[in-house]
Amino acid sequence: MTERDVLDPERWRWRRLWRFGVGFVWLELQSLVFAIAIFAALAITSVVELPIPRYDALLLFALLLTVVLWATGWETTREVGVILAFHLIGLGLELFKVSVGSWVYPDEAWSKVGGVPLYSGFMYAAVGSYIVQAWRRFDLRVTGFRLWPMTLLAVAAYANFFTHHWIPDLRWLIAAGFLIELRGTLVHFTVREPRYRMPLVLSFLAIGLALWFAENAATLLGAWAYPDQLVAWTMVHVGKVGSWSLLVSLSFVIVAALKHLEGVLDGREDDKPSVVVTRRRERAQRRAEARREREDQGPESGQEQGSQDRSLET
Template identity: 65%
Template sequence: MTGMTAAVWTGAGLRRGVALLLRFGWIEAKSCGFAIAVFTCLALTSIVPLPLPRYDALLICMITVTAVLWRIGWETGREVGVIAGFHLVGLALELFKVQAGSWSYPEEALTKIAGVPLYSGFMYAAVGSYICQAWRRLDLRVTRYRPVALTVLAVAVYANFFTHHFLPDVRWILAALLLVTLRRTWVHFTVDDARLRMPLALAFVLTGFFLWLAENVATFLGAWTYPDQEHVWTFVHASKFGSWSLLVTLSFVLVASVKATEGRLYGDRPRPSVSRSSG
């Protein structure tokens, strides 16, 4: 009898876990609305004949997507401001990396500056949009967060993407310092009526992995080209997974600075109730 009861509880727990995982995946997919729109634009412009250069068409598409998502209330005005900030941070990195030969945008366009099409910043903006959306939809809170230390390290990580071209690459040192800084930092989130948590460092690693997968899709659709993809498309090197996991720390810090002013950063403070229909 005891064994049967344990089996029932185990089965119920498993079903509950699968249900929460599926629900979590659905919320994550909805949080990627801006990114999905970006990939849709990339796919359509790669197969549909256009009356103007593709990069220019992509810029128009992504400005339109941003305006529509704001108009229908998918993104708040503050979140659009965050997206604009990500766009500028991304463009700065793009301008440097293209000049350094790390990757290229081979197609012609009117809206290119120093070899970088202006639409490229929206791909970084998609990351910012995802974090904002996930924060709101999952009611994220962070405990034992060290804002000064993490901000300094995040800025150092971003700077290293520039300086490693002419100074020693210190990304592994920075990664170790991040792990030490975040060793007791947890991110709490709500899925239906369950309040869950995971280490913030693990959240960075998981986000970096999915960004690496997205990068493979983006390069396949011709968003940009790495030197080893000039003649035939190949998978993006696995080292980029680590690069994204590091770079997402800056993304998190930028959004967290906004959430702190909203009073939605510190502490595990779930809402009194979570409606299934609102997620």
């Protein structure tokens, strides 16, 4: 079956959009089980009086949720390991940001370390859970994705969340690097039976936007608070969309590394790469052919040169 481009205007006809939308939303909801459960816990604990501090209850719930999803097979053991990695990476960021006053956790709890409740890492873990679940349920693949350049950019994006407090903020330079590196990268996925493709950078922006909406909901529910939200809640600045998109890049690279080991990173046989990638491959092939020709001609050229030298000696 021919692969379909999500950005093709033909896809935006009402009947096709409806069929695609229903299937897409259903798979998204399945992929978001962990995140939806965490938000449900935030909502319930914001209105229900508990016998223990709220943040401690959220930590216990998140731990129980992880065990249940693993025991029921919803998350594999390897996926739980990825989620743990996200928890630790997120917790490290939280400890630093709270220490410099970027945001605060106003409620008291036994499970707070350095002003950060340990449940907070599970909000980052929810992002990791979504990506690994979506990868499996959408049969996701990527073409034109180079793991090492993306890893370097993702690490730089994560480091910038720390370093911009002392040196100039490099997020726009790093974002430009992502745009250049991802200019030919496509993500391929299945909804119902048809296969679709779209630019990976657009996926990063879409997830970043969704996380910005989630951040507004989370701060409204008192998950944490920015300094300007301590007196009365206000909407999170829209500039955070870019920050979340950069953070998503790190999340995606971690999962991509796992999928590379599992052999399910690169596109399937019927996943057509972008024109940029096709041209890149053609140039690489021409260079390889030219190199082989030089190698094949090398010994003959050497023999001819040796014969000429012996003739001169004679």
